[in-house]
């Protein structure tokens with residue numbers, strides 16, 4: 165995963181070199197790592213060890229650009245400090261004249277600008293949900309990583325960062341399996357076709373669970389939504405849960421995509437009122453003429469398909485479970 169960051173860093177370093185700045189790809193990687201992860205991860209090596217899920221999500225390729233507006237926020241101050249130290253070392257090592265402090269700072273800022281441009285152009289991001297719901301890391305460590313992504317001088321740039329700094333209430337659960345088990349009548353459908361409730365839809369549809377879909381999968385947009393907006397009078401947050409449920413209607417040749425997500429809002433002047441989540445799931449359909457349909461068909465029917473888990477509902481106790489995943493197992497009752 166870190167290879168994705170390295171690629172962006174290399175492109176940034178080459179652009180900086182063309183601009184006569186002595187910036188090596190490795191150093192560019194360290195600067196970019198600090199820019200994205202803040203002080204929480206001191207070095208790129210640490211990001212590799214923690215398997216930070218970097219991903220490319222080019223906003224120009226998305227259907228709903230508002231929904232997935234570029235949400236990368238770089239800690240440019242931290243980047244500039246690091247770049248200054250790195251460039252100074254490079255000039256000293258080269259043995260020529262070392263630029264004065266002001267010149268060095270300007271050059272550091274130019275290096276940062278090259279990295280920033282590459283980051284935004286390529287859409288380099290941390291895959292929030294993949295990190296937030298990664299059961300292999302203790303919850304505190306996961307939230308700590310998001311906390312350090314908050315840039316001091318700005319409002320949180322995403323719901324996951326807002327959550328980590330205490331601007332949003334705790335989530336109903338912190339793993340995909342626990343989130344699925346939390347589905348009950350408090351989750352509200354946004355389509356009359358799901359009026360019978362999510363559990364009864366799962367019972368009939370026996371959907372596939374598509375977990376942490378790649379951004380290139382068009383149907384993943386809502387699952388990957390991670391927005392926090394505190395620019396107006398109100399505060400709003402939308403957080404997808406990193407998965408959607410998928411079923412195929414053979415008769416009508418449709419894919420049904422059911423995506424659960426959380427929404428929270430409040431007027432700022434009412435800040436005393438605690439924020440609460442509204443829990444929704446929306447239904448989308450993809451017909452065979454759409455690109456999204458073809459992508460989904462490849463996922464579920466195609467040659468190189470990954471094995472997706474299917475969800476079922478226990479007819480005795482109503483528990484949602486899967487025979488294909490240990491964390492969703494349900495011993496017969």
Ligand SMILES: [Zn+2]
Pocket residue numbers: 478479480481482483494496497
């Ligand atoms: Zn049961």
